Amino acid sequence: MAGDMAPQTQAAPAATAAEEPVLVFDRVSLSFGPQRVLDEISFQLRRGDTKILLGEAGAGKSVLLKLALGLLRPSSGRVLVLGQEVGTLSEDALFEMRRKIGIAFQESALFDSLSVRDNVGFRMLEEGSESDDAIEATVRKVLSFVELEAAIEKMPVELSGGMQHRVSIARALATQPEIMLYDSPTGGLDPVTATTIVELIMKLRDQNKVTSLLVTHRLQDGFLLATHVWEDGHLAPAPPEATHTSFLLLRDRKIFFDGSAHDLQHHPDPYVRSFLD
Amino acid sequence: MPEVDAATTGVGDAMSGWLKGLLQTLQEFTEQSARAFRNIVARPFYWGDTFLQMNLIGVGSLPIVVLTGFFTGAVMALQLSATLSTYGQIGRTGQLVSLSLVRELGPVLTSLMVAGRNAAGMASELGSMVVTEQIDAMRALGTDPSKKLVTPRLLATVSMMFFLTVISDFCGMLGGFVYSTVVIGLDPTQYWYSAIQILGMDDVVQGLIKPLVFGLIVALVGCYYGMNARGGTQGVGRATTQSVVAASVLIIVSDFVVSRLLMGFGG
Ligand SMILES: Nc1ncnc2c1ncn2[C@@H]1O[C@H](COP(=O)(O)OP(=O)(O)O)[C@@H](O)[C@H]1O
Ligand SMILES: [Mg+2]
Numbered sequence: 001m002a003g004d005m006a007p008q009t010q011a012a013p014a015a016t017a018a019e020e021p022v023l024v025f026d027r028v029s030l031s032f033g034p035q036r037v038l039d040e041i042s043f044q045l046r047r048g049d050t051k052i053l054l055g056e057a058g059a060g061k062s063v064l065l066k067l068a069l070g071l072l073r074p075s076s077g078r079v080l081v082l083g084q085e086v087g088t089l090s091e092d093a094l095f096e097m098r099r100k101i102g103i104a105f106q107e108s109a110l111f112d113s114l115s116v117r118d119n120v121g122f123r124m125l126e127e128g129s130e131s132d133d134a135i136e137a138t139v140r141k142v143l144s145f146v147e148l149e150a151a152i153e154k155m156p157v158e159l160s161g162g163m164q165h166r167v168s169i170a171r172a173l174a175t176q177p178e179i180m181l182y183d184s185p186t187g188g189l190d191p192v193t194a195t196t197i198v199e200l201i202m203k204l205r206d207q208n209k210v211t212s213l214l215v216t217h218r219l220q221d222g223f224l225l226a227t228h229v230w231e232d233g234h235l236a237p238a239p240p241e242a243t244h245t246s247f248l249l250l251r252d253r254k255i256f257f258d259g260s261a262h263d264l265q266h267h268p269d270p271y272v273r274s275f276l277d
Numbered sequence: 278m279p280e281v282d283a284a285t286t287g288v289g290d291a292m293s294g295w296l297k298g299l300l301q302t303l304q305e306f307t308e309q310s311a312r313a314f315r316n317i318v319a320r321p322f323y324w325g326d327t328f329l330q331m332n333l334i335g336v337g338s339l340p341i342v343v344l345t346g347f348f349t350g351a352v353m354a355l356q357l358s359a360t361l362s363t364y365g366q367i368g369r370t371g372q373l374v375s376l377s378l379v380r381e382l383g384p385v386l387t388s389l390m391v392a393g394r395n396a397a398g399m400a401s402e403l404g405s406m407v408v409t410e411q412i413d414a415m416r417a418l419g420t421d422p423s424k425k426l427v428t429p430r431l432l433a434t435v436s437m438m439f440f441l442t443v444i445s446d447f448c449g450m451l452g453g454f455v456y457s458t459v460v461i462g463l464d465p466t467q468y469w470y471s472a473i474q475i476l477g478m479d480d481v482v483q484g485l486i487k488p489l490v491f492g493l494i495v496a497l498v499g500c501y502y503g504m505n506a507r508g509g510t511q512g513v514g515r516a517t518t519q520s521v522v523a524a525s526v527l528i529i530v531s532d533f534v535v536s537r538l539l540m541g542f543g544g
Contacts, residue, residue: 066413069416069417071413071416071417091421095416095419095420095421096419098416098417098418098419099419102417103414103417105410105413105414105417106410107409107410109409109410109411109413109414110411110414111411111414111415112409112411122418122420123418123419123420126321126418126419126420126425127419128321171414171418172417
């Protein structure tokens, strides 16, 4: 199934289900009219992997996430989510697929006419297949995961930026997605609030084995994720293998760097160095 | 010489660029509208959202529709009676007021009012949702925004426009009646009798088809500009203005087309 599209050689003798890539970009290009935004982007994520996506403003980070969700279709190349090619799915099939892949948008994108409860329960309320009690229970569960159960009755405008980001993450988590996409979840937040969100992402990675693609402007968030794990309710330093976290740097529409935190930090290229400083 | 060439090409390029843009807009508009129509029969159908919009559009527009209707009828009675009296035909005031209201002014003025209120409202509401990524979020959460947002607005606008026009027609006749009886001193029974009796089937049909067409225009144009808003808050403002302008112009143009077509059928 997914094995035949993995180009690189497998180190492990038997590729178990856990090692199959869950998200694959295969020579993906995207243009808006004459403007090319992404050029031949290829990378893949295995189950439980976290990829930190870096790049200047306008580099195409957000559109890359939208490609993974099928909100945009590639001009050429293939995007595979859990073995399904996104670009060829009908809009209805895409709606179904998106149960498995959650996104927290750059500006939270909460529905401002709905309460926190209805935002988080949106998908379940729309599907109408579960009882009100079951929905309420799930909503409370994911809200308590992001430590915002107390805000359930509030409207989005009543929340601070950091709280909105957390509700937006909770909304994405309500259907227990296997893949999470985060678009600058710590953008515009103070360092303390930013860290609580990074911890949340780490918790999902280490407790729930959620595969994630994370766009961030704050390099320190990426390095924190690459060097720590969530253990017994707090951060603990960990060797790089344990974090399953790597970096991807976009530059001039292409992937400029794809590798570990260590390689990124010791990269000789002046552009990378300027990016790190 | 090369400058002239450059200038000509510049104009040519601008023209073809403009034409291309227009064609693309039309194509997108048609596609998105067709999608909204198909969703009428698709499931789930958003009854709740449709009733909410009906309330917003119907009840919300009622005061301005009643007021404009009433004073339009009154001013028509004022103007027409002055002209008619020079021919000694002042008794026909009711007939003319009712004919022009039912055929033209009721549908057109009501639709222009609703366009100003609701096409603008839809464009700014949906536009804000686009630029804050709420539309993307809705799709990401498995809901088709066309189904949940556009189709309910379409059905609500078309149905409410119909009733608002009927109300506007009636208020206009009432305005004409008040002016004719109180100021001119016409006989009340004669006013109503001639106003109703002059209306033929074709007038009523024309007067009731038009609001359906205009309702479509208001909803589809408002939603189109909203769903295609780009470029932050400024873009939303632009979309809002453009939607009102486009909807109003289209209402006037299609009024001519519909009138011509229906009169053609009438012989
Ligand atoms: N819907 C769109 N239509 C046209 N151009 C777009 C659209 N979305 C994004 N772009 C362009 O694509 C480029 C990448 O945008 P984006 O992914 O938002 O950048 P960022 O890396 O800052 O998230 C930008 O130049 C932007 O102008
Ligand atoms: Mg972005």
